[in-house]
Amino acid sequence: MTAEPTTRAVDVAGSEEIPERGRLIVEIGTTPPRTAGIFRFRGELRAYENRCAHQGGPACQGRIVSRVREDLDDRKASRGLVFDPDTMHIVCPWHGFEYDVTTGAHPGRPDFALRAFEVSESGGRVRVHL
Numbered sequence: 001m002t003a004e005p006t007t008r009a010v011d012v013a014g015s016e017e018i019p020e021r022g023r024l025i026v027e028i029g030t031t032p033p034r035t036a037g038i039f040r041f042r043g044e045l046r047a048y049e050n051r052c053a054h055q056g057g058p059a060c061q062g063r064i065v066s067r068v069r070e071d072l073d074d075r076k077a078s079r080g081l082v083f084d085p086d087t088m089h090i091v092c093p094w095h096g097f098e099y100d101v102t103t104g105a106h107p108g109r110p111d112f113a114l115r116a117f118e119v120s121e122s123g124g125r126v127r128v129h130l
């Protein structure tokens, strides 16, 4: 019989430290040293290990941007590129891989994804479950 893996909840921040479309980088372990990025988008929190699936860069510390999409008119002719406010991406500062904050996956390469952690919020505190 195999034992279920256990998780431990680590209190990492106050709720007010992560505003809408904001981010907080927190330490989640010292051996080895590890950090995680916690993001709030549409009121929900997501947590990912701060390690890019490409070459290990600090992906969670990159720029936060909306996805760029092409705006089409009724005839499907392009009216140019626009930011999609319904998405939130982070851009790894090393080589520019983007990750959708909602899924943790690269939008064009779903095989590249950040490692997600469960995150919870209660009593004004945020906890990451490791």
Ligand code: FES
Binding pocket: 052, 053, 054, 055, 056, 057, 058, 059, 092, 093, 094, 095, 096, 097
């Ligand atoms: S290490 Fe993140 S894009 Fe290369």
